[in-house]
Amino acid sequence: MRRPNFLRLPIVGFILFTIPGFGQDASVGPQDVRRLETELSLARSPAFYFILNIKARTLELKARGIVLCGWDLGDIRQSGLRAAEGVHSIAKKTAPFVPTRSKINPEKADEEPPAKPEETKKTTSTDAYDLQALEVQDMPERFSLSLDSGLTIQFRPQNRGVSSIFGRAGRALYLPLKTLFLTLKKRRFSTLELQFAEKNEVQALYWIISEDQNIFIITN
Numbered sequence: 001m002r003r004p005n006f007l008r009l010p011i012v013g014f015i016l017f018t019i020p021g022f023g024q025d026a027s028v029g030p031q032d033v034r035r036l037e038t039e040l041s042l043a044r045s046p047a048f049y050f051i052l053n054i055k056a057r058t059l060e061l062k063a064r065g066i067v068l069c070g071w072d073l074g075d076i077r078q079s080g081l082r083a084a085e086g087v088h089s090i091a092k093k094t095a096p097f098v099p100t101r102s103k104i105n106p107e108k109a110d111e112e113p114p115a116k117p118e119e120t121k122k123t124t125s126t127d128a129y130d131l132q133a134l135e136v137q138d139m140p141e142r143f144s145l146s147l148d149s150g151l152t153i154q155f156r157p158q159n160r161g162v163s164s165i166f167g168r169a170g171r172a173l174y175l176p177l178k179t180l181f182l183t184l185k186k187r188r189f190s191t192l193e194l195q196f197a198e199k200n201e202v203q204a205l206y207w208i209i210s211e212d213q214n215i216f217i218i219t220n
Contacts, residue, residue: 001071001201035218038087039065042214050215052153052194054083059194061208069208071201073194074158080189085219088147090211095143139203147215151190155206157199 042049043065051060057073142156196202 001069001204038216042087042216048208048213050209050213051218052215053218054192055218055220059205071196071205074197075193075195077193077195079191079193083151083190083192083217083219084149085217086149088149088151088215088217090145090209090213090215091148092146093143093206093209093211094146095140095206097140099138099140136200136203136207139206141199141202143202143206145209145215149190151192151217153215154191154193155202156193156195157202158195158197 039051043062046063048061048063048068051058051062053059054076057076059071059073060067061069142154144155145153147153
């Protein structure tokens with residue numbers, strides 16, 4: 001994970017600065033202008049948003065045009081229909097398991113018999129109830145996002161060693177068969193698989209990402 005950039009630059013100037021080749025080549029193409037306009041529309045809102053650059057293999061968390069955090073991606077695998085460039089809204093976040101806190105029942109705690117005088121000790125509010133705070137290491141190591149456009153983005157750490165060989169072989173067989181089956185059924189199927197160097201990067205993203213956030217996907 002790359003370090004955040006907290007430079008207090010004006011929104012327009014900062015976004016212009018981040019366009020590849022801007023200031024070096026006077027011929028900024030129509031595609032660059034459209035991308036600038038798209039990000040300006042996102043930067044006007046105080047909400048956080050993500051920029052996924054498939055060609056550069058980067059994912060950035062931004063607010064007001066400022067990069068708050070960035071990730072360098074490993075492999076990016078596409079299956080089914082190619083991901084469309086543009087802004088997509090996160091409709092649903094799913095994972096093999098959803099981390100939950102233990103439920104606290106104050107009534108049950110009040111019903112417990114009082115402790116004997118010799119066992120009495122000073123307690124704090126955290127002693128009265130066994131509070132469990134969820135941390136990054138409690139988050140799932142893989143999850144997926146369903147976007148409003150029908151695209152599914154899968155987040156997972158890279159496999160290493162023997163598991164990497166079997167993982168690639170399994171996906172090489174499964175994804176083409178799934179694509180063919182859904183095509184025959186005339187159903188849309190579009191999936192991006194993002195692989196990260198470390199599992200804690202995926203866990204941190206699960207912690208950060210929430211439904212209704214926007215992802216600006218840049219395809220080339």
